[in-house]
Every structure is written in structure tokens, then in C-alpha cells.
Amino acid sequence: MLDGDASWRVALPREGTVVIGRVAECDIVLADTAASRHHARLEVNAGRATVVDQGSQNGTLVNNQRVVRQELADGDILTIGTAIIVFHGALSPEPSRLLVSLAELRRQLGRELERVIHRGSSLAIACLRVAADDRARIEREVMSRLRPLDLAAWDGEQLVLLLADGEPDESERVVGELAAALAAIRAGLATAPRDGCSASALLDGARAAAALAAPGALVLAGATSRTLALGDRVAAIADAAMSRLYGLVERLAASELTVLVHGETGSGKELVAAALHYLSPRAAAPRVAINCAALPENLVESELFGYERGAFSGAASARAGIFEQARGGTVFLDEVGELSPLTQAKLLRVLETRRVVRLGDAREIAIDVRVVAATNRDLKEEIKAGRFRQDLYFRLAGASIWVPPLRDRPREVPILAVRFLAEAAARAGHAPPRLSEAAIQRLAVHAWPGNVRELKNVCEYLAATVGSELVDEVHLDGLLGDDEVRLPAPSPAKPEPPVAGFRPIAEELEELERRRLREALDATGGNQTRAARAIAMPLRTFLNRLKRYGIRP
Numbered sequence: 001m002l003d004g005d006a007s008w009r010v011a012l013p014r015e016g017t018v019v020i021g022r023v024a025e026c027d028i029v030l031a032d033t034a035a036s037r038h039h040a041r042l043e044v045n046a047g048r049a050t051v052v053d054q055g056s057q058n059g060t061l062v063n064n065q066r067v068v069r070q071e072l073a074d075g076d077i078l079t080i081g082t083a084i085i086v087f088h089g090a091l092s093p094e095p096s097r098l099l100v101s102l103a104e105l106r107r108q109l110g111r112e113l114e115r116v117i118h119r120g121s122s123l124a125i126a127c128l129r130v131a132a133d134d135r136a137r138i139e140r141e142v143m144s145r146l147r148p149l150d151l152a153a154w155d156g157e158q159l160v161l162l163l164a165d166g167e168p169d170e171s172e173r174v175v176g177e178l179a180a181a182l183a184a185i186r187a188g189l190a191t192a193p194r195d196g197c198s199a200s201a202l203l204d205g206a207r208a209a210a211a212l213a214a215p216g217a218l219v220l221a222g223a224t225s226r227t228l229a230l231g232d233r234v235a236a237i238a239d240a241a242m243s244r245l246y247g248l249v250e251r252l253a254a255s256e257l258t259v260l261v262h263g264e265t266g267s268g269k270e271l272v273a274a275a276l277h278y279l280s281p282r283a284a285a286p287r288v289a290i291n292c293a294a295l296p297e298n299l300v301e302s303e304l305f306g307y308e309r310g311a312f313s314g315a316a317s318a319r320a321g322i323f324e325q326a327r328g329g330t331v332f333l334d335e336v337g338e339l340s341p342l343t344q345a346k347l348l349r350v351l352e353t354r355r356v357v358r359l360g361d362a363r364e365i366a367i368d369v370r371v372v373a374a375t376n377r378d379l380k381e382e383i384k385a386g387r388f389r390q391d392l393y394f395r396l397a398g399a400s401i402w403v404p405p406l407r408d409r410p411r412e413v414p415i416l417a418v419r420f421l422a423e424a425a426a427r428a429g430h431a432p433p434r435l436s437e438a439a440i441q442r443l444a445v446h447a448w449p450g451n452v453r454e455l456k457n458v459c460e461y462l463a464a465t466v467g468s469e470l471v472d473e474v475h476l477d478g479l480l481g482d483d484e485v486r487l488p489a490p491s492p493a494k495p496e497p498p499v500a501g502f503r504p505i506a507e508e509l510e511e512l513e514r515r516r517l518r519e520a521l522d523a524t525g526g527n528q529t530r531a532a533r534a535i536a537m538p539l540r541t542f543l544n545r546l547k548r549y550g551i552r553p
Helices: 102-119 130-147 167-180 199-212 242-251 271-278 295-305 341-353 380-383 389-394 412-427 437-444 451-465 505-523 528-534 539-549
Strands: 016-021 040-045 047-052 060-062 066-068 069-073 075-078 085-088 122-131 149-154 158-163 186-192 218-220 227-230 232-239 257-263 286-293 330-334 354-355 364-367 370-375 397-404
Touching: 016 528, 040 232, 047 060, 075 412, 102 122, 102 149, 102 199, 102 232, 122 167, 130 149, 130 167, 149 227, 158 167, 158 199, 167 186, 167 257, 186 199, 199 218, 218 341, 227 271, 232 242, 232 271, 242 271, 242 397, 257 271, 271 286, 271 330, 271 370, 295 341, 341 354, 341 389, 364 412, 380 389, 412 437, 412 451, 505 539, 528 539
Parallel strands: 186 218, 257 370, 257 397, 286 330, 330 370
Antiparallel strands: 016 040, 040 047, 047 069, 060 066, 060 075, 075 085, 122 158, 122 186, 149 158, 227 232, 354 364
């Protein structure tokens, strides 16, 4: 039974009949005038359930279709009056029912994440690393503790648990107690939306956390993040993809290979380039960067190669270019794809000969630098179009690195947001505001077309404008465009026309939730703690919902 974020679980018998209705003698009692006295019954036989309408006035709906008698499948939604009943095929917590394939667990996780995104609730993924000889014993123990809505699946020697419809603190307590009771396992836990709103982010987070855990201990996914000091910059590494990327960077840093860094604007290419310098044997020497797209064409060559006095109008004295300035260190050529064909030819010669000629001079100057370049363009396509030299590309791409966009690194969003808020607040001289769970969820599902740079700008704005100690989702209105939100499943290209008399169930649930909040407050004289208890909703969730709907006690 679902009502807002609260849920009531009813374990069905293996055999028998369960009556649903308004009167007290029913097995499931609905306090709703829209429900008939004996509205419907569930007939359970050999683990299969069939709903039968008992001549109710307002009818029984299965997946928004009125039915008289219908066998139920896992995940079917029954609507009786304003009550929403989600049927799950696991009728009792038997290991054979709760243990599924990893593919099935991922499919169910996807469905649960839709609920998290659309209704503001939460779920958790736990990963238990198990020794081979303990596998059967631990499987039996874990299965006996799972609830009917939970699932488990083996992933090699790891047991993955889907803990649906639970508060993060409660999931942490359950898995922590399980790890302590079964000292042979190492447990990791990731929760949505705090650690991401995608299946891959949650599974990667739980696996990474379990890998760090000691026997009998639990590690949270948030504890797996690390920071890397790169000169005056800091890289936050949490997502599995970025951990692998920086592992590659550390290995390449020790070499003298020229590296070409690819990625979207704002994705963090410059941080990767900085890591290649500060993790290398050249770290103590200068690192000199130039944005090839930011300089006028008539200045690019003088900045790259330097010039002699009188080389052109205004050259009052000689000046070394960046290849000379970075002697012994690293030259970073940002947006190298923007260079003109003439400059490309001169740069190619410098890379081939390791010598540079200043403008207005004929002497060659030997250089000792490592070159790192970056671009947001597809240089192979630029080569086909005749805008970029193929020979220069091969000189630059001694090694290539692709920096994934922020939308593919969901675990880093809340971590970076907290850090950017703290940095901006510190510059403004006040304490940083906290992010509510609802705000974290809103940030997690945003597509971030501007990548890390866009997230930083949003946090700078929030730190400057939010006058309270808490950043809630209402503060994000207008900052994140709805057309850039990632949903778990795309809409069909040609949606079917709506059926008369129906509307999206998410809207109906939201309306019901808003009404129940008000009714609970009215019934308890505005006492928020008692009101939350009356509808079986966690107090923190109750308070967040009041803010979301603008309800004042």
C-alpha cells in the first residue's frame, strides 16, 4: 500500500483469500469513502494471485484499466478509490522468491528509480563481498532477513541487494547490522538520490565501497571519494569511470608521451592536463597553458613561439614564447583544434624538431618540454573536412584520453556541489548552506549540458542568494531547465492519445499526498511529529514535503 513516501506492506498467504474494503472485518481496511464495504478480494493459489472486483460502486483498476477479474503480475498497480496497491510476486520472504538474476535485479532497480525520481523517495543498493566457502551459509542468512519488496542477486562472488522503499539511515542500519552479524562479509552501500539516480552509479558505488570495507564492516559509497591536489587545483574523484581515468593518467604522467585530451566543454579536461604535469617527474618545473581559441590569430604565433624586438609594430622588447617559458616542464595547448592551418604547420615543425624560432629571428632554440593538448572537437572529423592536419594529429595523440561528461559521472554531482558551495561561501565569509535530499535529487537527474562549469556556476549563485541554512529544490527553480532533465526511460516517439477520464498516476499520487499532509496536520492541531506518525511517514520526509507543497502548519 503506497501513500506518498509511506508504505504499508501486507504479506499475502501462500494459499487463501484476502478481502479489501472499507469495513473493519476486511483483511485490508481502506479508510476511504470511495471504497466499497467489501470492494475486492485477492485469491492466492500456489503463489499466483488474482484480483476479483466484488461489485464495487467505483470499480477496481489494474494499471489504470477497470477489471472484474484479472491475474496479477509482479509490479501491477491496483487502484481502489484513492488507495494505490503495488503487487509484488514475492508473496513471502522465501529465498527462492527473493533471489533473482542480476539482470532481473537491474530491471527492478530501473523501475524503482523511476519512483525515486518522480516521487522524491529513496532506495539503497548494498554489495556484500563473500568468500567462496561461505556463500551458501551467508545466502541463507541474508535471504531470511530481506523484506518482500527487497531483492538479491549474485554478481560473481558478490551478493547485490536491492533495498526498496527505505530511508537512507534505515538501510544503513540494516546492512550495518548484517555485516556485523556475518563477520566474513565486507559490505558497501549506495543510496539514491544521495549517491546517484542511475543503476550503474549505484551499483558502481556499492561495489567500490565494499572493496574498501574490512571483514564484518560497512563502508558507505560517499566514503570512496578522494581528492587529488594538483598545484592550486583539487580534483574530486568518486565515480568509477573517473577512478579508472585518473589511474590511466597516473601511468601516463610518468612517461614523456604527448597526450591529447578529448571531452566536452567544461568536463574537466584542464584538470586532467594538470594531473599529467603535477604527477610527472616534471612537476617542479613550470606548467604553461594557452587557450588557442581565446587569442586573435595575429597573436597566437607570438604567444607560442615568442618574438624579437622590432619583429612587429609594438614589439618594444624580446619575449620568450610558452615553449621557452616552460623549459623542463609542460606546455598545455587548450582548444588546439582552433589553430589556423598556418599555425598548425609551424607547431608540427616544433614538435618534430624540438626547436622553436622566434618571430623576427632566424636562430633555432632547443626546447625541453612535454606537450599536452585538449579539444572539444572531433579532430578525426576535422581532418576529413580538411580543417586539421593529420600529421599534427598523430604528433599530438601519442596517447589519447576521453573525459566523460558530468551526466555520465552522477556520483560526483553531490560531492562537487557540496565542495563548490563551501568554496563560494568561504569567499563570501559565511557558513555554507546544506543541500536537502530533494535538492540533491534534483541535481542528480539534471543533464548538465555545461558540465562541471555549469554546476559550479549554479553553486556560486546558490551560495550568494540562499538566505537560509538549507538549499531545497525550490531554490533550483529557474536554474535547471526541465528540458535538460534525464528520465529513466524515453517517451515513445508517437505517444498514444490519453484515455478520457484518466491522468498520470504520478499526478494523482501527488494530489493525494498533498491532501493527506493537510488532513494529518488538521487532525493533530498542527503538531508535525504526531501528523507524520499518523500517516506513517518519516518526520524528515514529512517536513520536506511540507516545504515542497508550501503547506504551513
